[in-house]
Amino acid sequence: MRWIYFSGEDEVSEALARRCVERVLPELTFQSIRPRQGGIDGVIEKFPSYLDTSRNYPFFVMIDLDRKECPPSARADLLSKHNITDLPRQFILSIVKRESEAWLLGDSDGIAEYLGIPNQGITGNPEELSDPKGAIIQLAKTSPRYRDEICPDAKGDAKVGPGFNFRLTEFVKRQWNIETAAERCPTLMRTLERLNNLKD
Amino acid sequence: MRIQKIELKNWRNFRSANVEIKADVIYLVGPNASGKSNFLDALRFLRDIAKPIGGGLQTALNERGGFSKVRCLHARGAGKKKGSTNLEITVSLSDGPDTWTYHLAILPRSSKSRPLVAKEIVKHNEEVLVDRPYDHEVDDEDQLAVTYLEQAAQNKEFRELSRYFSQITYVHLVPQLVKFGERISGHLLPDDPFGQAFMKRIADTANKTREARLKKISKALHEIVPGLEALQFIVDKEGRPHIEMRYQTHRPLPARQLEDQLSDGTLRLIALLWLLQEDHSAPLLLEEPELSLNEEIVRQLHRLFYKVGKRDNQVFVTTHSYALLSNEGIPSSSIFTIIPGVEGSRIEPPTEPERIAIQNGIPPGDVVLARGEQFALDI
Numbered sequence: 001m002r003w004i005y006f007s008g009e010d011e012v013s014e015a016l017a018r019r020c021v022e023r024v025l026p027e028l029t030f031q032s033i034r035p036r037q038g039g040i041d042g043v044i045e046k047f048p049s050y051l052d053t054s055r056n057y058p059f060f061v062m063i064d065l066d067r068k069e070c071p072p073s074a075r076a077d078l079l080s081k082h083n084i085t086d087l088p089r090q091f092i093l094s095i096v097k098r099e100s101e102a103w104l105l106g107d108s109d110g111i112a113e114y115l116g117i118p119n120q121g122i123t124g125n126p127e128e129l130s131d132p133k134g135a136i137i138q139l140a141k142t143s144p145r146y147r148d149e150i151c152p153d154a155k156g157d158a159k160v161g162p163g164f165n166f167r168l169t170e171f172v173k174r175q176w177n178i179e180t181a182a183e184r185c186p187t188l189m190r191t192l193e194r195l196n197n198l199k200d
Numbered sequence: 201m202r203i204q205k206i207e208l209k210n211w212r213n214f215r216s217a218n219v220e221i222k223a224d225v226i227y228l229v230g231p232n233a234s235g236k237s238n239f240l241d242a243l244r245f246l247r248d249i250a251k252p253i254g255g256g257l258q259t260a261l262n263e264r265g266g267f268s269k270v271r272c273l274h275a276r277g278a279g280k281k282k283g284s285t286n287l288e289i290t291v292s293l294s295d296g297p298d299t300w301t302y303h304l305a306i307l308p309r310s311s312k313s314r315p316l317v318a319k320e321i322v323k324h325n326e327e328v329l330v331d332r333p334y335d336h337e338v339d340d341e342d343q344l345a346v347t348y349l350e351q352a353a354q355n356k357e358f359r360e361l362s363r364y365f366s367q368i369t370y371v372h373l374v375p376q377l378v379k380f381g382e383r384i385s386g387h388l389l390p391d392d393p394f395g396q397a398f399m400k401r402i403a404d405t406a407n408k409t410r411e412a413r414l415k416k417i418s419k420a421l422h423e424i425v426p427g428l429e430a431l432q433f434i435v436d437k438e439g440r441p442h443i444e445m446r447y448q449t450h451r452p453l454p455a456r457q458l459e460d461q462l463s464d465g466t467l468r469l470i471a472l473l474w475l476l477q478e479d480h481s482a483p484l485l486l487e488e489p490e491l492s493l494n495e496e497i498v499r500q501l502h503r504l505f506y507k508v509g510k511r512d513n514q515v516f517v518t519t520h521s522y523a524l525l526s527n528e529g530i531p532s533s534s535i536f537t538i539i540p541g542v543e544g545s546r547i548e549p550p551t552e553p554e555r556i557a558i559q560n561g562i563p564p565g566d567v568v569l570a571r572g573e574q575f576a577l578d579i
Contacts, residue, residue, distance in 0.1 A: 046566070
């Protein structure tokens with residue numbers, strides 16, 4: 001049996017990664033690594049161990065670009081932090097522009113249907129959004145089904161609602177159309193291509 | 201003496217389990233209700249048979265609600281292959297160059313009669329010391345209702361094995377039972393698994409040892425509990441033992457608190473630090489030691505377990521804690537995952553990719569607690 005490791009920032013990225021691997025490399029078994037310390041710091045801290053592990057089986061890491069300039073410079077920053085010159089072909093570092101939530105918006109019909117809202121006004125270039133999480137929250141404000149879960153409570157100071165990850169993960173697992181999303185999200189398309197290259 | 205191998209057949213939710221143990225500290229992980237405690241219970245069961253006071257096969261079964269409660273629901277082959285529905289426990293041990301094997305199979309006779317020994321084998325190195333049932337006891341239910349393990353007259357040649365099993369320690373401290381033990385009163389469970397008589401355990405320790413242990417605990421707690429001056433053992437007017445914590449205050453005399461005023465976490469930590477200092481000539485079994493404790497404390501527990509494992513004997517720990525398994529010094533051989541299934545649970549060492557990840561410095565918790573898809577909890 002062959003495996004592919006995955007480590008990411010949160011459960012939404014893991015759900016997306018599972019869909020990517022299923023789509024391109026269904027013969028591989030998904031082996032997730034979940035850093036105790038979530039978010040990008042958990043991934044960065046253990047990066048050298050991930051690299052060592054990738055000598056045996058392919059390793060797929062997904063992080064958000066966030067406010068950093070562009071994926072190539074974010075990649076260079078990360079590598080220089082650990083004095084790594086280059087990544088082996090078996091190591092796939094996917095830096096999502098700007099946040100993994102952009103890939104969800106890439107399937108605009110799907111997300112509209114899931115939230116129970118009209119799909120007008122959902123951007124066709126979600127990776128150009130500066131705040132994809134915020135964009136989803138804006139959309140969810142009109143969602144009759146999930147507004148209370150996805151949007152933060154006006155009385156509190158949380159950034160997202162209590163069911164944000166839960167609902168988004170559910171959407172990715174059940175409804176998200178990966179082909180449509182890949183057409184609109186260049187970093188997703190590139191990630192799928194690079195996963196596909198592992199076949200050679 | 202150390203356990204090398206545990207094999208179970210039809211024991212609680214394991215139709216079959218086969219675990220080779222190489223580490224001194226063993227972590228059992230797995231979802232709720234997968235059978236982590238049930239696995240430990242196989243060792244407690246042997247202890248309950250072997251213990252010199254209140255022990256014995258029938259008592260050990262009765263305390264668990266009878267044979268039908270401990271036999272696996274998924275046991276198969278009733279009436280087909282002889283012995284296929286027997287409950288079996290086999291433990292292999294090593295003691296320096298010496299090896300021991302204890303095998304016990306129990307069969308239900310009829311609903312009316314007691315469960316009986318179907319097989320009892322004791323091996324020391326290559327020598328078979330016991331291989332029951334013997335011809336003369338085949339038709340004697342009274343003889344088959346007891347093990348040799350529990351009988352001093354019969355276990356003379358393997359007394360050290362029997363003693364070893366009887367000294368297995370299991371504590372799953374329930375703070376409320378310690379605090380309100382007096383008021384709950386009444387029934388004290390055999391061997392006090394939940395720490396109801398924990399104060400008595402401390403009281404029964406020799407003075408000097410007790411003082412030394414409490415001193416170490418109070419030193420350890422100093423970092424955690426602000427203002428803590430000392431931890432002392434006292435006996436109240438009614439003769440009841442207590443732990444007293446003294447705190448520095450702005451007043452001339454220190455403030456005092458007895459154990460019933462301590463937080464659950466503090467009490468659990470005191471009990472844990474006490475247990476880890478006891479002498480363990482047989483395994484120490486701990487259930488979810490992370491409960492009520494701050495993550496920073498939990499993160500450091502493996503080091504303490506490891507010391508006991510090296511110094512005394514093996515430590516078996518059930519856990520759900522990322523923090524506990526965050527120690528990169530935990531080898532993959534220390535971890536077993538219990539996987540529930542419709543055919544009963546399975547227990548497995550880390551898979552190949554899990555092992556590789558741990559060997560490359562990824563914290564074991566990040567690896568083994570990440571099995572399967574993240575599930576959705578909803579009501």
